[in-house]
Amino acid sequence: MKEKKIIDTATFDWTIIVIYAIMVLFGWFNIYSASWNESAGSIFDLSKNYGKQFLFICISAFIAIFWMFLDYKLFNIFSYTVYFLLIALVISVFVIGKEVAGNKNWIAIGSFNLQPAEFAKYGVSLALAKFLGTPDARLSDKFTFRISVLIFLLPMILILLQKDTGSALVFLSFFLVLYREGLSGVWFIIALCSVIIFVLTLYFGNIWVSGVFAAIALLFYIFSSRKKYLTIPVLLITLAVTGFSSSINLIMDHVLKEHQKKRILVTFGLLEDLKKEGYNVHQSKIAIGSGGLLGKGYLQGTQTKLRYVPEQHTDFIFCTIGEEWGWVGSMTIIILFVVLISRVYYLAERQKNRFNRIFAYCVASILFFHFTINIGMAIGLVPVIGIPLPFFSYGGSSLIGFTILLFTLIRLDSTRSTEMSTLKDMY
Amino acid sequence: MSKGGNRNLSLIIAVIAIGLIYSIRLFYLQVIDTSYVEFANANSKKILTIHPNRGLIYDRHNKLIAFNDNFYDLSISYPFSLKNFDTIGFCNILNISKENFIERLKKAEKTVYKGSATFYKNLEYYKYAALQERMYEFGKFYIEIKTDRMYKTNSGAHVLGYIGEISKKQLEKQNEDGYYSKGDFIGLAGLEKYYEKDLRGIKGEEVILVDSRGRQQGSYLKGKFDKTPVSGKKVTTTLDLMLQEYASKLMQNKAGSVVAIEPSTGEILTLVSSPAYKPEALTIRNKKLNYGKLLNDPTLPLYNRAVTAAYPPGSVFKLLNGLIGLEEEVIYPETTFPCYRGYSIANLHVNCHPHPQNLDLRGAVANSCNAYFCNTFKEIIENPKYKNTRDAYIHWRNFMLQFGLDNKLGSDINFESEGNIPTPEFYDKMHNNRWGFTRIISLSIGQGEILITPLQMANVISAIANRGYYYTPHCIKKIDDKNAIPVKFKTKHKINIKKEHFEVVVEGMKQTLINGTAARTGIEGIEICGKTGTVQNPHGKNHAVFMCFAPKDNPKIAIACIVENAGYGATWAAPIATLMIEKYLKRDTVSSKPEMEERILKAYLLKTPKSKDSVEKKNELEREEINNQKTDTSKRKTTKTNFKNVALITEKLALNKNERKKNN
């Protein structure tokens, strides 16, 4: 037993740790740059964003080290406990939450604001890993599927109620985990088709989309040799597409809020609104686009420094990178993320323990979602959804949340050689 | 597991795919599409214009005439978002009420140009100083330093002109080089206008960064792209400030002009039009206050009589007829003509004043004998050398044109009139193609349809002083210490009359001041040659005219002086000219004729209308006259010389002339 307690640092995945360290430090420098002006003092100035970020980095580093030496069994054992505690924390926002810009999703602790939504993802990951990690759990079983979905839908709805749409949408990334665990790919194809129909309808109007689709379906049916079997499916699909397409205007007008609708229209170039809903993205594109191949140089960015891009140190931190480090810098970030996420997916697959594997999938999927949405919105490919860029954006909750996620994974991964024996202990 | 493995691979592929899409998108945004760089520049960089110092203006002895004086305009950059703005503190400094503040803001909003608008014009210095200290608090506001003109003299406004804000029309039409933008100052009149391109300098630029709220955030790249302004060139005029001021003093309370030229160069030493105004009356800051007043002043101080008003020259014209007579060999220096208290032909009689008999040309000039010059002109017009009177007239007229008459001289003073030497076609029309000497007899003594501006008169006397040539009169001596003045001012205009003929006339002019018409106005020790003129004027007293130059040999100064409605040329115009000659040649000494000087200084010869009624009456009269001319030009007897419609008449004559030219 004594031998097991000694932790072999060689078992940690150093690739991830190094990428993490690079990202956090580079992020910190960029936050400094984003808030910098001629009179800016030391990067450690605690009264400023960058000083606070330094503090968060120290806390994160401490947590990271602490987590690496934590008994890995604890994650499994306390997964539901952590999940429910964090759900309770999310709920507490309704009671003791602090309203910031109309959204009630912060809890003030001293001079710091805690954002429970950033931690809820961790709870969900643990709970989902635990629930689906039991040897006999099968997603094909309706009950199992429903509970799994409920696990991440519960916090998602709670956060939606707190009007934090961005953080809530992140929970959709758990569908990727379900996909890996057996959820039919058809759903993703349907989702993808819905998006395509949605976009086409926005561009051409529901009459054209329905008409053209119906015509194609008819042609397909006429030239098909097995009409008998196809009659009903083709009819149903055509009906579904026509119905969905026709309902888009209703959804746009009545379900979505005005600003959400506008953001979508702006993203697809159907609305020019450079002053309000389109302002952020337009300015963001200007900042990034003016960076050129090699960038304007560290602390030399004008657009970010002169505050043309709102929230440049949080959700739009990528602008600073794009402007000051150019395409080369942006590419470095993209590559780091691609390597990191792929690496986590790769690690996930080499886990022999289902709990570990599912947890790893959760981590990768959350990172994937954040990466896609955050950078996508900064470069105008995705509608503006306010979520941070992991490890880069300013904010203690987000940084610490991601650190815990990542280092739990590193800790779990480091045990894969000894997991068989531990499994016996567990069950 | 293999299914899970496939799905794992598809997720990794999805991650890489997103990474790839984003890389391409970023490559497009950052490397291919350069429009974002321009967007960024438009966003954050503001180019502040630094106005150069306008070139200084000096007199011929390097005495400063016009210089620059800063004043401060408070401007605001658009959009006017004034959140957390200390309105009360701001209003206190400016000493304005909050209502006034809002009013000014509204007004500024309507006049936004290139992202900013003037909020408070011509800030008092103490307010400027107080504001400057707290400017960082009032981010949206900034102080624009502007430069106005100031003058070291109260004289010469008509020559110097003035600057002012560029008009919309000028911005559209006078901006080929794109130098000007709205709110800029530009020379609007006088030398300020003529030498605008030399005086204005080159604008500088300061590239500064502006944040999303329009606040200035320091210079861009430590001023790497800044441009220092280049001051305007120093313009040295040919004016002699001392003489100019003295002439102004002599001309005070009189209507008329004095123009003094250095004959050997054509340099204008002095140009006075009276009544005048002080140059400082039309500076940027004072213009609003004074311009309307000056415009409505019945004595027309804005009107530059020296170049715009044209008068029949009177007796001084006899000099030219005498010269032409000699050159055409119809008279000789010794030729005499009898004077029977005048000259009679057919039923016409031209009066003459008492004077010694048997005068030769010299004596006739000195005594200004009308009979002598009627005879001379008759000889010229009826010269058998030419096939008819009309042909002779054309030749006579060509001599006049050589003296620079009937045309703008092309000096650097604006609003020059052409004057008028009637064309033969004019008389053809007037007299139904049947005209001869008797019809134009008044031309012999400088009356009739001829019109000459004081500047042209000065040029004529300058040409006589030079014995047969002149340089286009001009006010520019040096630009930026280089003698690079326009070539046209260095081109010699020769008159085809022999030098010896000039000597005869000059001798007569010398006698004018010894024992002739201006015998009492001579100055001891200076050989002045002059000719008096008294121009008949149907509107009141005669105009007094005098032109002269000195010294006789190697002349240094030539002067033409006209005093409206004053009386005899010898009484009013000659003393002014000779006093100026004394001042110029002896410099700074007290006049040797203090009584004469005092008489001139004290004289009040302005025909100012006493009441509004009389002004209206006068205007009515003028209107009537103009109408008469319109209906029947042939009825015109004497050309109207009242200063206000002189310009109108000249203009009209010019028009007729152009028409005629077209018809021919």
Ligand SMILES: [Zn+2]
């Ligand atoms: Zn006589």
